[in-house]
Amino acid sequence: MAQNFPLTPNASPLTGMKKFEKPIYITKPFMPPLEEFTEGLKEIWDNQWLTNSGPLLQRLSGAMSKFLDIENLTLFSNGTLALQIGLQGLGITGEVITTPFSFVATTHALYWNKIRPVFCDIEPDFYTLDPQKVEAAITPWTTAILAVHVFGHPCNLEALADIARRHNLKLIYDAAHAFGVKVGGKSIAQYGDLSMFSFHATKIYHSIEGGMLVFPDPSLRTEVDYLKNFGFKNEVEVVMPGTNAKMNELQALMGLHVLKYLPALIEKRRTLADRYRQRLKAIPGIHLPPQPPAGVDYNYAYFPIEVDEQEYGMSRDQLYENLKKYNVFARRYFYPLICDFACYQNVPVTDPLEVARGVAERILTLPIYFDLELEQVEGICGLIEFRSGFVRSNV
Ligand SMILES: *Cc1c(COP(=O)(O)O)cnc(C)c1O
Numbered sequence: 001m002a003q004n005f006p007l008t009p010n011a012s013p014l015t016g017m018k019k020f021e022k023p024i025y026i027t028k029p030f031m032p033p034l035e036e037f038t039e040g041l042k043e044i045w046d047n048q049w050l051t052n053s054g055p056l057l058q059r060l061s062g063a064m065s066k067f068l069d070i071e072n073l074t075l076f077s078n079g080t081l082a083l084q085i086g087l088q089g090l091g092i093t094g095e096v097i098t099t100p101f102s103f104v105a106t107t108h109a110l111y112w113n114k115i116r117p118v119f120c121d122i123e124p125d126f127y128t129l130d131p132q133k134v135e136a137a138i139t140p141w142t143t144a145i146l147a148v149h150v151f152g153h154p155c156n157l158e159a160l161a162d163i164a165r166r167h168n169l170k171l172i173y174d175a176a177h178a179f180g181v182k183v184g185g186k187s188i189a190q191y192g193d194l195s196m197f198s199f200h201a202t203k204i205y206h207s208i209e210g211g212m213l214v215f216p217d218p219s220l221r222t223e224v225d226y227l228k229n230f231g232f233k234n235e236v237e238v239v240m241p242g243t244n245a246k247m248n249e250l251q252a253l254m255g256l257h258v259l260k261y262l263p264a265l266i267e268k269r270r271t272l273a274d275r276y277r278q279r280l281k282a283i284p285g286i287h288l289p290p291q292p293p294a295g296v297d298y299n300y301a302y303f304p305i306e307v308d309e310q311e312y313g314m315s316r317d318q319l320y321e322n323l324k325k326y327n328v329f330a331r332r333y334f335y336p337l338i339c340d341f342a343c344y345q346n347v348p349v350t351d352p353l354e355v356a357r358g359v360a361e362r363i364l365t366l367p368i369y370f371d372l373e374l375e376q377v378e379g380i381c382g383l384i385e386f387r388s389g390f391v392r393s394n395v
């Protein structure tokens with residue numbers, strides 16, 4: 001089975017499994033054809049306009065608006081600053097209920113606004129915030145919920161909206177993983193009071209680095225646009241202590257080109273994810289998230305599995321280390337939990353985070369990207385299947 005992809009000649013004598021010739025990382029940035037990009041560079045050279053709301057940035061804003069079918073959006077130099085500014089623009093203070101099972105920037109954005117994170121548990125299928133536990137975590141100081149569509153899985157949108165409405169809280173989504181996801185035919189950007197998208201090179205859609213805020217209330221626009229440009233209202237008026245978080249023209253050019261390929265990028269990942277599913281579902285101790293529910297158009301941005309040590313016969317960490325020996329670099333996203341990083345260890349946590357702690361111990365995210373080949377997926381699955389070989393080769 002593992003014979004149709006490039007292998008090194010030195011197979012492991014104990015397992016018969018061979019090492020991939022070149023390392024396979026968890027992801028790879030999609031590069032649009034160079035000729036297309038250089039055409040665009042000529043335009044930037046002609047314009048002699050590199051940043052500060054240039055013509056390409058405006059074109060990308062228009063394209064995004066059309067793509068998401070939404071009016072109010074604004075582009076940023078990266079997703080982290082976008083989220084920080086979004087929280088500030090909405091005037092969030094006090095406590096915010098959030099998930100510990102995410103990339104650390106989700107909580108950092110709260111910290112930079114002097115907001116206290118209240119870590120709340122996730123649900124076991126899709127790893128998004130558990131609405132019941134969110135409701136239990138509300139205090140008189142709670143002002144918002146900051147939920148994450150982790151791995152591109154939509155949060156429980158209705159339940160969270162209902163809680164937010166009943167308790168008069170803002171509902172904010174870190175949608176860094178969810179670009180291209182639709183729910184009920186609508187872009188996921190159309191839910192909540194604010195969504196942040198990241199266009200970092202490692203994400204499914206990218207502009208080298210970049211970010212975006214999307215929101216239904218048009219009056220938020222002026223504020224966040226001031227905040228990302230030092231608080232300038234015009235040449236002579238600075239109306240707030242803003243920062244610098246503007247997207248530049250080269251980022252916008254990349255964003256415009258990658259956007260054209262997004263449907264193809266999602267489709268390719270779908271075929272890879274299907275193959276992973278077919279091959280892994282029968283392996284005892286390897287658990288896959290359920291298929292997204294009806295009505296969700298998923299983006300297949302990540303392929304997480306859970307490793308049950310008892311059933312599989314090997315721990316997640318052993319599997320992770322062993323895959324590395326065969327040149328497969330999976331990642332333990334998201335481990336450790338955010339609340340366990342040194343900088344957040346003194347934040348009081350009342351929720352036992354039972355589900356999140358278990359998932360963080362078992363989770364492994366497998367390589368998935370536009371030019372990963374089905375044969376390579378077969379090879380990776382073969383390595384996961386032949387766990388007994390790993391155990392022996394370790395002795
Ligand atoms: C990548 C990421 C961010 C940060 O986005 P940047 O564009 O890299 O600043 C925030 N939250 C999550 C969940 C992410 O994966």
